Amino acid sequence: MDRAKKRAGDRSRTTELLAALRLGRGHMRRSLQEALRSAIQSGELAAGSRLPASRVLAAEMAVSRGVVTDTYDQLASEGYLQVAARSAPIVAAVAQVIQPRPEPAQSRWPIDFVATTPEVALFPRHLWTRAMERALRDAPDATLDYADHRGSLALRQAVSGYLARVRGVRIDPARILIVQGFTQGLDLLCRVLRKRGARTVAMESPSLPPAWSTIRGAGLRLVGRGVDEDGLVVNALSSLHADAIVVTPAHQFPTGAVMAPDRRVALVEWAARNDAFVIEDDYDAEFRFDRQPVGALQGLDPARVIHLGTASKTLAPGIRLGWMSVPAALVEDLRREKGEADSGSPSIDQLALARLVADGDYERHVAKMRQLYRSRRDALQRALALSLPALPVRGAAAGMHILVWLPAGTDDVAISDRAAENGIRVGPLSPMYLTSPARSGLLLGYGRLPEEDIAPAVRSLARVLAAAPAL
Ligand SMILES: Cc1ncc(COP(=O)(O)O)c(C=O)c1O
CATH class of the missing domain: 3.40.640.10 (Type I PLP-dependent aspartate aminotransferase-like (Major domain))
Structure with a gap:
C-alpha cells in the first residue's frame, strides 16, 4: 500500500473510532484520551500509524484544538504516542494483551462431600x-x-x-x-x-x-x-x-x-x-x-x-x-x-x-456449629450403616468429615472421578500419602450437606461404588 493511502486509511480509522465515541460534556479530554489509549492497547490503531494533525482532528471532532493537543501530549507522556515538532503523532509499539476469557462462576456441586470446608452458608x-x-x-x-x-x-x-x-x-x-x-x-x-x-x-x-x-x-x-x-x-x-x-x-x-x-x-x-x-x-x-x-x-x-x-x-x-x-x-x-x-x-x-x-460470640457460634456438625455426623453414620455397611469408617469423633476405608487395591481416584461425573464431589485418600503404600479411601465431609440431604447423598454415592468393578 502506498504511504499516502495508508495514512488516509489510518486517519479515517481514527476518525471512525472517535466518531463512535460520545464525548461527555466537560469530559472531552478524558474521553478522547481513553478512546485513543484503548484503541492503541487493543491494536485497533497499529504501531506506526500516523494520527491526524491536531487541527484536523479537532475540526473533524468539532472540539477545540486544545482538547486534541492535550490528549496527544498526555498519551505521549505515557508512551503511547511518539511526537515530533511540527508533525502529526505516530502510534508507539505497545505489547498486545490477549483478552482473558470470562471466568466461569463457581458452580455448586449437587452433592458436596468436601472435607476441608465448613458450612459457609451459616x-x-x-x-x-x-x-x-x-x-x-x-x-x-x-x-x-x-x-x-x-x-x-x-x-x-x-x-x-x-x-x-x-x-x-x-x-x-x-x-x-x-x-x-x-x-x-x-x-x-x-x-x-x-x-x-x-x-x-x-x-x-x-x-x-x-x-x-x-x-x-x-x-x-x-x-x-x-x-x-x-x-x-x-x-x-x-x-x-x-x-x-x-x-x-x-x-x-x-x-x-x-x-x-x-x-x-x-x-x-x-x-x-x-x-x-x-x-x-x-x-x-x-x-x-x-x-x-x-x-x-x-x-x-x-x-x-x-x-x-x-x-x-x-x-x-x-x-x-x-x-x-x-x-x-x-x-x-x-x-x-x-x-x-x-x-x-x-x-x-x-x-x-x-x-x-x-x-464470647465466637465461642457461642462454635458451640452452635458443634451441635449442627454432630447431628450431621450422626446422620452420616446412620446413612453409611444402611447404604454402605461393609465399609469401615474412621475419624467420626470430631471434625467435619468421616473417612471411609475402601478395600486394598481399590482405585479411589477413579471412584472419585466417577462420582464427579455423577455430580458428587468426594475426595480420594490415596493422593494424600507421602509414604507408600498408600491406602485407599474416601473423605466424606458433612460441612456442606444439610442433614436431610445426607441419606440421599450416601445412596447416590453407594450407587457409584456399586458400579465400580473392584468392589
Ligand atoms: C488440615 C488442615 N489444616 C489447616 C487448614 C486451614 O488452612 P487455612 O487456615 O490456611 O485456611 C485446613 C483447611 O483445609 C486443613 O484441612
Whole structure:
C-alpha cells in the first residue's frame, strides 16, 4: 500500500473510532484520551500509524484544538504516542494483551462431600457485621496506619485468653502472631526456619497436600511419617533427620485419629533432644463430639511446639485470619518475615475478630456449629450403616468429615472421578500419602450437606461404588 493511502486509511480509522465515541460534556479530554489509549492497547490503531494533525482532528471532532493537543501530549507522556515538532503523532509499539476469557462462576456441586470446608452458608453474618461496624467506629486513627507486624494487640490478647481457656495453650500476647490462616503461618515459619539453617520438614502421611507445596515452596525438603489409629507413629523418630514436623494431634487430617498420650510425650521429647520444632496444626480442635477435646500439644512444651489456629473452620475460610503461638526465640524473625510478606493483616478485620472472641460470640457460634456438625455426623453414620455397611469408617469423633476405608487395591481416584461425573464431589485418600503404600479411601465431609440431604447423598454415592468393578 502506498504511504499516502495508508495514512488516509489510518486517519479515517481514527476518525471512525472517535466518531463512535460520545464525548461527555466537560469530559472531552478524558474521553478522547481513553478512546485513543484503548484503541492503541487493543491494536485497533497499529504501531506506526500516523494520527491526524491536531487541527484536523479537532475540526473533524468539532472540539477545540486544545482538547486534541492535550490528549496527544498526555498519551505521549505515557508512551503511547511518539511526537515530533511540527508533525502529526505516530502510534508507539505497545505489547498486545490477549483478552482473558470470562471466568466461569463457581458452580455448586449437587452433592458436596468436601472435607476441608465448613458450612459457609451459616457464617454469622449479623455478628460479623456488628463487630466490623463497632471496630470501624471505635478504632483510633492509628489502627488504620501500618502497625506491629505481629498483628493487632487487641486480637492477640483475645486469642491468648481464648487459647489458654479452651486449648490449654501457654502463651502471652507478645508471642502471638496474627496471620492469614494456617497456610500463611506455615509458610512464614518454613521461611524463617530455612533462614536459620533448617533443611528438612516432616509431615504426617497421609496429610494435606497443599501444605506440602507450602513447605517445598520455602525451599525445604519434605519427608513423610506414617500414622495409625493412635496418630503419628513415633518409634525411631530420630531416623527422620528433620528440623521440624507438622502434626494434627487433636484430629489427624485426614484419618481422624487422636494422638495417643504417650506419643504426644515422645514427640515433644524428640523435638527437645534434636533441637527441632513441632508445628501443631490445631485446625478443627473445637469440633470434638464425644468428649472435651484433648488439649493442645503446645501446653507440654511452649519452647518447642508452635501452635497454629485458624478461623477457617470455625467461621469461614474467606475470613483469612489465623494465629500462631511461637517460642520467644522465633518471635522477631517471624515478625520480620510477616512484614516482608504483606506488611500485616487487615486491621479492621482483626479488631472485629477480637470483639467476637472477647464478647464470647465466637465461642457461642462454635458451640452452635458443634451441635449442627454432630447431628450431621450422626446422620452420616446412620446413612453409611444402611447404604454402605461393609465399609469401615474412621475419624467420626470430631471434625467435619468421616473417612471411609475402601478395600486394598481399590482405585479411589477413579471412584472419585466417577462420582464427579455423577455430580458428587468426594475426595480420594490415596493422593494424600507421602509414604507408600498408600491406602485407599474416601473423605466424606458433612460441612456442606444439610442433614436431610445426607441419606440421599450416601445412596447416590453407594450407587457409584456399586458400579465400580473392584468392589
Ligand atoms: C488440615 C488442615 N489444616 C489447616 C487448614 C486451614 O488452612 P487455612 O487456615 O490456611 O485456611 C485446613 C483447611 O483445609 C486443613 O484441612
